[in-house]
Amino acid sequence: MSRTGVFICYCEMKVGDAIDRDGLVQTVREWPDVGYASIGEDMCLDPGLAGLRRIIAAEKIDAVVVATCTSAIHAAAIRAALTLSGLEPHRIRIVDLETHLSWPPRANLETTRSGIIESIRQAVDGLRTATPETRTAPPIVKRALVIGGGIAGIQTSLDIADAGYEVLLVEKTSSIGGHMLQYAEVFPTLDCPQCIGTPKMVEVGQHAKIKILACSEVESVSGSVGDFTVTIRRKATYVDWAKCNGCGICQQKCLTPVPSEYNRRLPFAQTRAISTPFAQAVPNKPVINRDVCGHFTTELCQVCAKICPLGAIDFEQQDTLTEEKVGAIVVAAGFDLMPKSKIGEFAKDPDIVDGIDFERILCPSGPTAGVIRRPSDGREPREVVFVSCAGSRDPELGVPYCSRVCCMYLAKQALLYKHVVHDGQAYLFYMDQRTTGKGYEEFAKRAVEEYGVVYLRGRVSKIFRDGDQLMVQGVDTLSGAKVEIPCDLVVLGMAMVPSEEAKGLARKLGIATNEHGFIAEAHPKLRPLETTAPGIFVAGTAQGPRDIPDSVAMGSGAASMVMELFSESPQTRLRL
Amino acid sequence: MINLTIDGKKLQVTDGATILEAARMFGIDIPTLCYHPTLSAHGSCRLCSVEIVQRGWSRIVISCLYPAEEGLEVKTRSPRVLRLRRGIVELLLARCPSSERIQVLARQLGIGKPRFEPDERECILCGLCVRVCHETSEKKLLNFVGRGFEKEVAAPFYETPQECIACGGCAYVCPTGTIRMVDGKPEFLWQRAKKPGQGEA
Numbered sequence: 179m180s181r182t183g184v185f186i187c188y189c190e191m192k193v194g195d196a197i198d199r200d201g202l203v204q205t206v207r208e209w210p211d212v213g214y215a216s217i218g219e220d221m222c223l224d225p226g227l228a229g230l231r232r233i234i235a236a237e238k239i240d241a242v243v244v245a246t247c248t249s250a251i252h253a254a255a256i257r258a259a260l261t262l263s264g265l266e267p268h269r270i271r272i273v274d275l276e277t278h279l280s281w282p283p284r285a286n287l288e289t290t291r292s293g294i295i296e297s298i299r300q301a302v303d304g305l306r307t308a309t310p311e312t313r314t315a316p317p318i319v320k321r322a323l324v325i326g327g328g329i330a331g332i333q334t335s336l337d338i339a340d341a342g343y344e345v346l347l348v349e350k351t352s353s354i355g356g357h358m359l360q361y362a363e364v365f366p367t368l369d370c371p372q373c374i375g376t377p378k379m380v381e382v383g384q385h386a387k388i389k390i391l392a393c394s395e396v397e398s399v400s401g402s403v404g405d406f407t408v409t410i411r412r413k414a415t416y417v418d419w420a421k422c423n424g425c426g427i428c429q430q431k432c433l434t435p436v437p438s439e440y441n442r443r444l445p446f447a448q449t450r451a452i453s454t455p456f457a458q459a460v461p462n463k464p465v466i467n468r469d470v471c472g473h474f475t476t477e478l479c480q481v482c483a484k485i486c487p488l489g490a491i492d493f494e495q496q497d498t499l500t501e502e503k504v505g506a507i508v509v510a511a512g513f514d515l516m517p518k519s520k521i522g523e524f525a526k527d528p529d530i531v532d533g534i535d536f537e538r539i540l541c542p543s544g545p546t547a548g549v550i551r552r553p554s555d556g557r558e559p560r561e562v563v564f565v566s567c568a569g570s571r572d573p574e575l576g577v578p579y580c581s582r583v584c585c586m587y588l589a590k591q592a593l594l595y596k597h598v599v600h601d602g603q604a605y606l607f608y609m610d611q612r613t614t615g616k617g618y619e620e621f622a623k624r625a626v627e628e629y630g631v632v633y634l635r636g637r638v639s640k641i642f643r644d645g646d647q648l649m650v651q652g653v654d655t656l657s658g659a660k661v662e663i664p665c666d667l668v669v670l671g672m673a674m675v676p677s678e679e680a681k682g683l684a685r686k687l688g689i690a691t692n693e694h695g696f697i698a699e700a701h702p703k704l705r706p707l708e709t710t711a712p713g714i715f716v717a718g719t720a721q722g723p724r725d726i727p728d729s730v731a732m733g734s735g736a737a738s739m740v741m742e743l744f745s746e747s748p749q750t751r752l753r754l
Numbered sequence: 755m756i757n758l759t760i761d762g763k764k765l766q767v768t769d770g771a772t773i774l775e776a777a778r779m780f781g782i783d784i785p786t787l788c789y790h791p792t793l794s795a796h797g798s799c800r801l802c803s804v805e806i807v808q809r810g811w812s813r814i815v816i817s818c819l820y821p822a823e824e825g826l827e828v829k830t831r832s833p834r835v836l837r838l839r840r841g842i843v844e845l846l847l848a849r850c851p852s853s854e855r856i857q858v859l860a861r862q863l864g865i866g867k868p869r870f871e872p873d874e875r876e877c878i879l880c881g882l883c884v885r886v887c888h889e890t891s892e893k894k895l896l897n898f899v900g901r902g903f904e905k906e907v908a909a910p911f912y913e914t915p916q917e918c919i920a921c922g923g924c925a926y927v928c929p930t931g932t933i934r935m936v937d938g939k940p941e942f943l944w945q946r947a948k949k950p951g952q953g954e955a
Contacts, residue, residue, distance in 0.1 A: 479926035556766040
C-alpha cells in the first residue's frame with residue numbers, strides 16, 4: 179500500500195472558482211491510497227516547491243500527484259524538485275488543469291469541477307499500477323533529420339553535426355543555400371551573402387556527419403520522439419549523382435536554353451535544361467528539367483548523355499523512396515514571397531518586380547553583373563519607387579501580419595541602388611517604419627539622410643504604364659497630398675508566406691500550424707523552438723517571418739534542443 | 755552598354771549583343787530558322803533581316819549577325835522588311851514545302867502557294883546541324899559539300915561516320931525535320947537519296 183500525496187496548486191487568476199477548494203480536498207482525502215492532500219498557492223515557485231518537499235519528507239509520502247495550471251510550463255521544474263526528494267520518476271504524476279480551465283466557457287461549473295476531480299482520480303489510480311518499466315523510454319536514435327537547406331537548416335545541421343551526431347539534410351531543390359544565396363548585399367552590414375553563405379554550404383557539403391539529400395522531400399513520418407521512421411522521396415534528377423563529378427560540360431553543351439528560376443526568370447540570363455541552379459551549388463550536380471528537355475519533349479536530343487565523359491546521364495531514372503531512422507526532426511522549410519499576381523493590378527507589367535527579383539538585379543554576381551537594369555528594356559532606371567507592405571498587413575489578401583524584413587530590405591535596396599546610380603532617385607512608400615534590430619534603425623536613417631531616399635508615408639493606390647514609364651499614384655498621409663510619381667521601375671516588398679511545401683509537410687508530420695500556415699510552436703513565448711509534437715522542432719521562417727540573424731539564431735537554438743534530447747540526461751528521459 | 759531603338763522601343767544591351775539577341779531579350783519577335791541561341795550565328799536563312807536606319811539612310815541587315823550599335827534605329831516590321839521576309843519565306847517554301855515550320859511562317863505572312871516550282875529538297879542549308887557537329891559534339895563530321903546549286907550537307911564520302919556519337923543534336927536543331935533519328939542513329943538526307951556520292955539534282 180502506497181502513501182500518495184495529492185497537491186493542488188491554486189491561483190485566483192487562473193483557477194478561480196473552477197475548483198471548490200475545501201470540497202475538493204475533502205473528496206480527495208477519502209480516496210484509498212491518499213495519505214495526504216492539500217491545496218496551496220504558488221507551488222510552481224521555489225518556496226512552494228521547497229514546502230512540497232518538506233511535506234513529502236514529514237508525511238513519508240512515496241507517490242505524488244500535482245495538479246497545476248499549465249503543465250507544459252511547470253511540469254519540468256516540479257518533476258525535478260520531486261526527484262530531488264527521492265521519489266522515483268514513475269511515482270510522480272502531473273495533472274494539467276489547463277485542459278479543463280481553457281475549455282470555453284466555464285459555462286457549466288459542475289462539469290468543470292467534476293472533470294478536474296476525475297483527472298486527479300485517474301492520476302492517483304494510475305500510480306497504483308505504475309511500475310518503473312512503464313516509464314522506460316526506448317533508446318534514442320541519435321541521428322537528426324533537418325528539413326530545408328536554407329540558412330536556418332544549414333546552421334542547425336552544422337551545430338548538430340559538430341556535436342558529433344549524424345544529420346540528414348533534406349532539401350527540395352538541387353542545392354542547399356536557400357533564398358539567402360539569391361540576395362545582393364544583406365542588411366545592415368552589407369555583407370555579400372554569396373561570400374558568407376557559400377563557405378557554410380561547403381562546410382555542410384564536406385562534413386563527415388552530414389548527409390545532404392537534395393531534390394528530396396519528406397513523404398511520410400511515423401514513430402515518436404527518439405524513434406521516428408521517415409520515408410523520403412528522392413526525385414528523379416536524370417543524372418546519376420554517384421557518377422557525376424560536376425564538371426559542367428553537359429550544362430555548357432545543352433541545346434535547350436530556358437529561363438532561370440534562380441534568377442527569377444529575368445530576361446538577362448538564361449540557363450539550360452540540364453543545369454545546376456548557380457555556380458556555387460552544393461552538391462554541385464546538375465538536374466534535367468524534364469518539362470523542357472529536348473530528350474523528353476522530342477526524343478531526338480541526347481547531347482548531354484553522349485557527351486558526359488562519365489556516362490552519368492540516366493533518362494530512365496525514377497523517383498525512389500528511402501526509409502531512414504531518426505531521433506529528432508527540425509523543420510526549416512522556409513518561406514515564399516506572395517506572388518505578385520495576388521495583387522491583380524500590379525501583376526502584369528515586367529517593370530513591376532518583387533523584392534527577390536530586385537535582389538537578383540542588384541546582385542554583383544547576378545544576371546546583370548551588378549548593372550541595374552529594368553526587365554522591360556534593359557535600361558538603367560532613373561527613378562525607382564519601392565512599395566512596402568505589398569500584401570503584408572492587408573487582411574483582404576489574407577496576410578494581416580507584418581513580414582518584418584521588408585522595411586529593412588527595401589531601405590537596403592534603395593541604398594544599393596543609389597550606390598550604383600548616383601544621380602538616380604529612390605522613393606519609398608511605407609505604412610510604418612519597423613526597424614527593430616541591432617543597427618537597423620541607424621541603417622534606415624542612413625538611407626534617408628546620406629542617400630536621399632524620399633520616404634513617403636502612405637499607400638500606393640494604383641500603378642499604371644504611361645509610355646516608357648510607370649506612373650505610381652498614392653497618398654502622402656503626412657502632408658495629406660495625393661502624389662503621382664513617374665518612374666522607371668517599381669519594387670514591391672511582397673509579403674512573406676510559408677512555402678507551399680511547408681503546408682503539406684506540417685500535415686505529414688502531424689504538427690500544428692497557425693491560420694496562415696506557419697508552423698505553430700509548443701508555447702508562443704516559452705517554447706518557441708518546439709512544435710506541438712515532441713521531438714519535432716522548428717527553425718527559421720517556417721515558424722514566421724524573420725531575418726537572417728534571427729533564422730541563424732533559431733537554427734542554433736533548435737540544434738541545441740536536439741542535442742539536449744540526444745544527451746539522454748535524466749531530465750530529458752523524463753520527457754520521453 | 756549600348757542604347758538602340760527597336761520598333762520604337764528604346765533598349766539597352768551589353769556590348770557585343772546582336773540586334774536579334776537584343777530584340778528577343780525584351781520580347782520583340784524576329785523569326786529565324788538558322789539561328790540557335792547556344793550556337794554561333796551563321797546568317798544563312800536571311801529570315802531575320804531587319805531594316806536599320808543610320809544617319810538618315812536605311813538598309814537591310816541580318817539581325818543575328820549585326821551587332822547592336824549606339825544610337826541604332828531598327829525596324830523589324832516595316833513594309834520593306836515584311837516584303838523581303840515574304841519573299842524569303844516564299845522561296846524557302848518552294849524549296850522545302852513539307853516543312854511544318856516553314857508552312858507556319860508562310861501562313862503568318864499570308865503566303866499561299868509559292869510562285870516558284872517546288873523542288874522538294876527538304877534541306878534549306880541552314881547549317882545548324884553542321885554547327886552542332888562542330889561546336890556541341892565537337893566531332894566535326896558534318897560539313898557543307900559543293901557550291902552553289904550543288905551545295906549540300908554531308909559527312910566524308912557520304913558514309914555514316916564511325917566517329918558519330920549519335921548525340922542527336924543535329925536532328926534536334928534541324929528546323930525542317932530533315933535529319934531523323936532511326937534506331938538511335940541519325941539518318942541524313944543523302945542516306946535517303948537515290949545515289950550516294952552525288953548531290954541531289
